Amino acid sequence: MAKEYVTTREIAGPLLIVDHIEGAKYNEIVQIKAVDGSIKNGQVLEVDGDRALIQVFEGTAGLNLGGTRVKFLGKGVEVGLSPSILGRIFNGSGVPIDGSSAIIPEKRMDINGNPLNPYARNYPLEFIQTGISAIDGLNTLVRGQKLPIFSGSGLPHAQIAAQIARQAKVLGKEEKFAVVFVAMGITFEEANYFMEDFKKTGALERSVMFLNLANDPVIERIATPRFGLTVAEYLAFDLGMHVLVILTDMTNYCEALREISAARKEVPGRRGYPGYMYTDLATMYERAGRIKEKKGSITQIPILTMPEDDKTHPIADLTGYITEGQMFLSRNLFQQAIYPPIDVLPSLSRLKDKGIGKGKTREDHADVLNQLFAAYARGREVRELAIVLGESALTKTDLIFVRFADEFEQKFVKQGEYENRSIEETLDIGWRLLSMFPVGELKRIRPEYIEKYLSRYTTSSEGDTKNAD
């Protein structure tokens, strides 16, 4: 029986300092019994001689100096795993809250995991068709990628994430697929939206949910995504499943991290977030991926709401430096009733180049993608110019670019929440839009593809614009 210590010396915010302890280890888990008999969990953040600094996941409310009993459990935080974990719902500390009994574990894993050897990684290159043109066509998602949604408050990131979870598939393959959903500090309503959506589509049986809601303990959020990711690793690399992990909302996670850092009186980095936040986030995001000679994969879609839609905010900034691209949601598009309001210009998928092309999507994909980007970028630029100077100041070519930008948003980006477009449909829409340009403007597309594909979409009216230029 482990010793119980009643030597708590200081309680500050979520932290507890305990004196006169023997043999405490860094990162060890502790059990804390309050005077009223309630049990809380914590973790050792620092040991200095016979003094330990403990973060309490459930918060320190109700703890006092005399009666608090602290027990060191001699191990890190672990999660029990078995195949029956699918379909279950847990709270943020891994306790079941769906009314069923606890999991009988076949295996226990430390939630911090070990870093994946870069040499063991297999490069993600399997195209995932999400059925959303702005993603498939321009910012293609591949298996094993981590592609966050950079959103703002009030934008429909939840709908987009749910749509991806609903429609995502790898072409020509039926494989074991699972969803791990991790909620950190989001509202019940939002969590419920996902649950209902999963229920409706039958995805609930192949998903695992960890819910730390807005009124749940703040510090618990530090552990919640790690529970989820450990389960994902188990499903992917032990059971060979393809796992999609949705982490929402990373902003709440980072704020919890900041709270602990402030309580520890650490030297703050930008905007009060700790200097090690990059490393901390990386230890989670980098758990996405594929492993050589193993079947499964982990694809991550973290969601974060950028305070004031500011992408230079440390949370968005550090995330962008770790993840393999990002999907930007635009308030401007949202206000024009364009769903999904993905602003494709600052969005990016770093892994798309290996996931698209012949045999994966279509041979012309890369060129069409580059051309659409370039044309839309110029169209937007000219459109802004037109606002200042009026359309009369534009050249004929420029006017085509403006029309292109408008139609691109209306026809390519905009689609229904339940509309599932195949990659061919997406590329076809792209070609149809590009056909409004004279051929000379299509510099990014190889001549052979122009010849092969453009003729399919050229209508007689396009001939006029060609002459006009």
Next chain:
Amino acid sequence: MKDKAGRVVKVSGPLVVAENIPQAKMFEMVYVSDKKLFGEIIEIKGNKASIQVYEDTSGIGPGEPVYSTGLPLSVELGPGLIGSIYDGVQRPLDELRKEYGDFISRGAYKPALNRKKEWLFEPVVRKGTTVKAGNVVGKVQETPVIMHKIIVPSGIEGEIISIIEKKKVTVEDVVARVKTTEGTKEIKLFQKWPVRIGRPVLKRLPPVDPLITGQRVIDAFFPIARGGTACVPGPFGSGKTVVQHQLAKWSDADIIIFIGCGERGNEMTDVLMEFPELKDPRTGRPLMERTVLIANTSNMPVAAREASVFTGITIGEYYRDMGYNVALMADSTSRWAEAMREMSGRLEEMPGEEGYPAYLASRIASFYERAGRVFILGSGKEATLSVIGAVSPPGGDLSDPVVQATLRTVRVFWSLDAQLAYARHFPSIHWLRSYSLYVDMLSDFYKKEMGEEWIEIRQEAMRTLRREAELQEMVRLIGIDALSSKDRLIMETARSIREDFLQQNAFMDADTYTSLKKQYRMMKLIHLFNKLAAHALDKNVELDKILSLPVRVEISRAKFIPEKELKKFDVIEEKISSLFNVLVKEVENG
């Protein structure tokens, strides 16, 4: 061993404080606990020493032993480095995977150089020869393109009293014995060198020739010299890593050291999968046969990230000392600086700017200063080590302390621009904000290799781009119609330079690498068109007629002309000349 052990008193993340380590020295390597976690002493106060530990410290507590080794953090240098992938403290990741599985467990250890592999050693000196540090005693064909020279380690000087015949040996076998004033010393295929100390050279020299990269915007406008330093700062998504990869792939260096410092695991995998497939344009051999990879990804221990750049540059210096031209890429030095910041914070040092330690700038400077063109010890031959560091400033803000400290040291600045990246203009190196301080030093080389005209054309192109920026301001205020035909031509020519020359697609075979010769031909097409167009305007040809000449499409597609078919440029040039002749004649004839 117990008596040589200190005791842990404090654990805070990667920082462990221990007391009573016998004869603790700064930067000495120690092992923490019986799990043998590997660390380095970074501060000594009284009988207490602070240790940065290169592995996860979970489960470590006060009272556990700390064993000293008496040695500074060192790397093993010898045949077998090329083609390897190491972590930040030179553990071979491929070997670790074989031994410990897909995840890196704590205390995992394998020697950096394979102890069993046999190399065919060929002596190049005889018994009785007097040698000193830097002299070559033998050679080993490390890869089909790299001849590994076995050099006398530092501190050994004297007469060779025995040397083996040509035969197969392992790295640990003794190949020669040298009689020195301090007794007989053995020479093996490998030696060790402390990473934080630069390897000595005979003499340092200023750079004179460029490192050709095959990247048009770099070679033509912002070249880096062999032995020079460059930095690539940019916000996320601006293509830093692609630029670094392109340089690692196509630079005409003999050896490439690529350090993935605190970056993405998948990017290293990309390099690992691609480099064995890609062929060096000069030798025709796989790029992996000239590359050493250091991968300390962002999820690997932060202290080892701090060490990774030093591990990499020491290996680079070692190959330089064999007389090779080495290029080192570090992606990203910001993560390295952040690792320093994290350790500094845990040591409770007084922070400088943005929480970075006060010694940030001097550390960065001393790292880049290890680059250079030199005469090496021993033979006195010329060799170079070029260093290119990526910087990832928060929010792309160039006032970031790491960027500023770096800019004070490096001579080339490739400024990546988010707006260009959004428009998919890659490489997104901004032509107005970037600079290279080597341009003048290298002009002799360019004059000799490419002719005087190249310098003129290049300068004119730069002028056109600057003028475009001014004109764009005007257009924004008063519209394009207000510009004269001449100015509109400048705008069009600038666009052509940007789109048809500067833009380069790293993922397209014909475009990913451009020789200097082709760069010259491409630029010349644009130059010629502009010159004749200006002339035609003088002759009252309408601008719209000039701009609708179909040959402009051919100029824009010139980048896809294969290196072997450069003659096609002659055809286009002739076409341009004759088309303008026709235009001018039409006007003259009314």
